[in-house]
Amino acid sequence: MDVRVEGSCCNFAGGGVHDPSGEWVCFRNYDSQPVDMNDWRVHDAAGHAYRFPPFVLALGAIVRVHSGPGADIATDLYWGRGTVWNNDHDTVYLYDALSRLVSRYVY
Numbered sequence: 001m002d003v004r005v006e007g008s009c010c011n012f013a014g015g016g017v018h019d020p021s022g023e024w025v026c027f028r029n030y031d032s033q034p035v036d037m038n039d040w041r042v043h044d045a046a047g048h049a050y051r052f053p054p055f056v057l058a059l060g061a062i063v064r065v066h067s068g069p070g071a072d073i074a075t076d077l078y079w080g081r082g083t084v085w086n087n088d089h090d091t092v093y094l095y096d097a098l099s100r101l102v103s104r105y106v107y
Contacts, residue, residue, distance in 0.1 A: 002030040003037070005092050005105035006062055012085040012107060020068025020082040025092050027065070027103070029057040037063075039097035045090050050079045 006026040015023030025042065029035050040052040042065060050065060053072060057063055063077060067085065070078035085092075094103040 001035050001096060001102055003027050003035055003057060003094065004030055004103045005094065007105060007107065009062055009064070010092075010107075012090065013087040015067055015083050021066040021070050021078060023067040023083050023085055024064040024076075025085065026062050027057065027094065028062045029059055031059065034058050037096075040102070041095045041099075043093040043095070044084055044086075048081065048084050050081075052077065 004027065006028040009026035011022065011024050013023075015021065035057045037052045037057055038054045042050045055063070055077065063075060066076060066078045067081060067083050068078065069080045070076065072078060089107060092103070092105040093101060096102050
């Protein structure tokens with residue numbers, strides 16, 4: 001499984017109290033096949049955790065996980081918690097369904 005944080009797509013400093021869905025982290029599938037991300041988790045350095053719903057990331061595709069509320073679609077998933085990411089520094093951890101670290105991104 002080769003799914004990584006796509007830093008150039010992320011918006012860690014966006015959102016805020018009035019627009020929590022304006023903040024997001026992106027993941028791209030670099031694998032040679034679609035990746036079933038059901039029960040995968042993403043964490044920040046403080047331990048805030050999001051669990052992926054039943055979801056398959058297509059070959060070469062990017063999915064944005066928004067910190068705030070919204071309706072999930074194939075390209076955008078919603079955490080529903082408000083802002084998560086520090087504007088100036090944080091770490092994104094992506095774990096698969098077996099709790100193995102798949103990707104780590106520091107900014």
